[in-house]
Amino acid sequence: CTHYLFIVVVAVNSTLLTINAGDYIFYTDWAWTSFVVFSISQTLMLTVGACYYLTFTGVPGTATYYALIMTVYTWIAKGAWFALGYPYDFIVTPVWLPSAMLLDLAYWATKKNKHSLILFGGVLVGMSLPLFNMVSLITVADPLETAFKYPRPTLPPYMTPIEPQEGKFYNSPVALGAGAGAVLACTFAALGCKLTTW
Numbered sequence: 447c448t449h450y451l452f453i454v455v456v457a458v459n460s461t462l463l464t465i466n467a468g469d470y471i472f473y474t475d476w477a478w479t480s481f482v483v484f485s486i487s488q489t490l491m492l493t494v495g496a497c498y499y500l501t502f503t504g505v506p507g508t509a510t511y512y513a514l515i516m517t518v519y520t521w522i523a524k525g526a527w528f529a530l531g532y533p534y535d536f537i538v539t540p541v542w543l544p545s546a547m548l549l550d551l552a553y554w555a556t557k558k559n560k561h562s563l564i565l566f567g568g569v570l571v572g573m574s575l576p577l578f579n580m581v582s583l584i585t586v587a588d589p590l591e592t593a594f595k596y597p598r599p600t601l602p603p604y605m606t607p608i609e610p611q612e613g614k615f616y617n618s619p620v621a622l623g624a625g626a627g628a629v630l631a632c633t634f635a636a637l638g639c640k641l642t643t644w
Contacts, residue, residue: 458519478619481583485576485623486630492516492542493571493631496549497563497638506554513546541582545575549635560639568635572627576620 495516496509517540548570549563556562 481579481619482576482623482626485579485619486627488542488579489545489572489575489623489627489631490634492545492575493549493568494634494638494641496546496571497567497635498641500549500553500563501560501639501642504558506550506558509546509549509553510543513540513542516542541575541578544578545571548574564632564635564639568632569628571635572629572631573624576623576627579623580620 492513496512499512500506500509502508549567552567552570553559553563556566
């Protein structure tokens with residue numbers, strides 16, 4: 447019972463931490479920077495919970511099920527915000543599902559090898575989620591139109607963005623998010639696996 451309760455708690459907290467992942471559309475000045483940060487946060491929250499669930503049940507497919515739980519929770523929460531007048535057409539597409547499928551695939555293809563799950567699964571999730579997140583971003587409403595429709599408060603002086611320079615990482619948010627995510631996701635995959643042996 448404690449294990450199943452833990453899964454629910456982790457799923458809820460994962461959802462709370464990733465639920466604003468689409469809101470970088472609002473902050474058009476900070477879009478790329480926010481995209482990287484939010485992509486990494488989604489990657490890590492998905493990885494730790496899905497690996498815990500996967501190694502706890504030992505059944506390939508439960509990582510995808512975990513991602514589905516996160517997706518449904520997010521739809522419910524964003525639906526509530528929509529009722530309050532919040533723009534519902536930000537990012538509500540299930541960006542976690544394909545990455546979770548890759549996690550399941552890594553576990554299944556290596557005959558439930560936990561170390562392969564940590565290494566291969568972590569890298570696959572870390573590298574794929576920023577890509578899926580960008581595909582999702584491209585399919586939603588125009589950022590500027592949304593920003594003008596729902597105006598944000600004026601940024602204080604210390605938050606005034608500095609325009610990114612040519613040739614820097616800022617010009618490739620998917621690559622930066624994928625690189626950082628691939629490294630960090632392995633650590634979080636190991637943490638998720640470790641939680642089943644506490």
